Amino acid sequence: MTEKHALILGEALIDVVIPLSGETREIPGGSPANVALTLGRLGRAVELVAWLGDDSRGRLVADHVRASNVYLSDVCLRAERTSTAQATLDVSGAASYEFDLAWELPETPVDESVLVAHSGSIATTLEPGGTQVLKTLRRAREFATVTYDPNARPTIMGDPEVAYERVLELVDTADVVKVSDEDIDWFTAGVPYPQVAREWLERGVSLVIVTRGGHGSVAYAKAGYWDFPAKEVTVVDTVGAGDSFMGAVIDALWTLNLLGAENRERLEAITAEQVQFVMECARSVSAVTVSRAGANPPWAHEL
Template sequence: MPARVAVVGEALIDIVHDPYDLVEEHVGGSPLNVAVGLARLGVSVDFATTIGDDLRGDRIQEHLADRGVHLLPTSHTDDPTTTAVARLDETGAAEYEFDLHFDLPPLDLAPDVGHLHTGSIGAQLQPGAANVLAAVEAVRTQGTVSYDPNIRPTIMGPVDEVRPKVEAIVAMSDVVKASSDDLEFLYPGDSATAVMQRWCGLGARLAVVTLGAHGVVYELAETGEAGSHPTRALDVVDTVGAGDSFMAGLISGLLDAGLLGGPDARERWSTSRLADVEPAIERGLACSAVTVGHPGAYSPTLDELPATTRS
């Protein structure tokens, strides 16, 4: 049976005010988007987060259920559901105000969970971040881990406080994916190559950096091999959720390749080569290409991907 995947991190409601004071609300949060993306690709997903006993929490729960994600019961809390208010000016630039609540309880993950993904605000924001870290440590005894820092400087604090926390999780992760914006904050002036080598030295088996319109670069720790691929995106409506969609496709592809999903998968990294991970990279790029062709954080199914990236 394929390994069950747990995703741990924040879920929230984006409240968007346009320049004409029209207001729309959307379900969001980077870990939530990854959980939905994986479920849409046919992966069995448990999602651990915090949502309130309110209408916005109900909306998130319905959103997940409609897309096949199992929300862990411990995700319900007494706090209000987290919101992010975005006020757009006439150029489309946004100013954000967050009402954050992430008091994640200790997690009792299913024994068949073979892979855990985490990242973003939930892996940094206390008090919940301590239990995110505990979940990572627990899953490492029975499976594999992936991580996306997804840095939010205005929320997470100064770089000297954020970087050690990021690197502590990198050191326990098999796969790490970051954006060029993440690297500019964490390691100003360093090249993507230098950061990938640093992270592989800390313990990551595969380090990946997304470069927006310039595609993706990646490095395999075992052999030191590096590669790059151009973007697959042709028509871009917006880039909301593109990085999360790439992450879901990458995890899905590595699960299919037997490189994620349990202790045996971790052992396979010792004999893996760049050719073994490239199909997963291609699936990630194909997923993000579909996402940017739709408004909002759209998550494709396998049937929407090119045939060459489905297996």
């Protein structure tokens, strides 16, 4: 892509969704893929670099993201098989996951056309792709804002203390981090999230956003911190909610002209009013996502 765009690095897969009752469904998913999907639907130029098989599931995922205006190169369809995540829903609609994954990062050029580079979740920890992602994000900092969502997956990330070492490497690379309170609790063995958020700011992150499910979210920046209640909404399920929130954060920062390496100082000095705008946008998008089944973020015209 030659126009200014978002570069999203990470897993795209099939969510095998198992409800409490009714039929099992196979739905395209993957945390970074859902972030890309959100940006595409909000009208942003976005490229997803994933690792899919050239099989029926891989083509289903490719068609799905491309239908939401996400650019996905055919070079991403070279895996031996398409990865899956078995998502089992509980009575509240929350999902627990079991994974069958293979992850490598295809060759990914980074140049001045990349305005923002994002990754997170499994793509940053599962090798060999995890190390490739870290190196690519470090290269991207020359041109782009770097955003990151740790998105803990205990069933495949192994020892949380070891996983947190990689998290901190990515935190040190990132300008913006979105993380849930549950993620922080798992990675740090219970260190309070306000303490962790402030530590990350001291490491150089400009904006840390901690989501807390039905308890809303908190944003931390150099200018202070701000607590935002959750929007009132009937929850169908939470699949993709955090990812659509992340995509909407990137979209809002884009609107505020705070993305790109040349705007790093402006992002570091983000104001309370700008944070309020970012969080309102993100809460609105994620509220729509949880109100319907699966990772199905809204299009711009729906907001």
